[in-house]
Amino acid sequence: MSRPDLQFSRRVQLLLDPATYQRVADEAEKTGRSVNAVLREAISARYDNDEEAAQRRRSEAARQLLAYMEASSDEEPYDPADFDEDAYYENYWSREMKRLDAEKASQSS
Structure with missing residues (x-):
């Protein structure tokens, strides 16, 4: 994002180290900007407290969310009607009991 x-x-x-x-x-390269522009944006994102910087961060977050949604568009959409509450809690409590058993076993060792 160039700022003329x-x-x-x-x-x-x-x-910078080579990996950074x-x-x-x-x-x-991916965004068609210069290395300097990327670094300036990173610095601004970290240190700017103004509304414009907040808007840029929100816009970038929205772009990333849309990209994620497009990448996963071939998946079946989640239907809340498919949620099985009994199975969810059964699985949750089963994991919790295993965790408590392991904790108890480690304390008695």
Whole structure:
């Protein structure tokens, strides 16, 4: 996300380990932005407290959610009518009893 309205007046030298740089470079390539733009956005996301920054974070979260939903669109949609409450609690309490038995066994050892 390029910000042509901003005038940059400070130069910063940042040393990154190869793996971190590669993650940033991969993001830059994937999104068609420069490495600098990705780093500026990451810094803004962490330190900006204004409404514009909050809106950018919400927009990015929405884009990620939509991408996830599109990726899983071939799955059957969840139908709450299919929820079997008895089976859910039976499974829950079965796991809980196993956990308590294991805890009790480890205490007696």
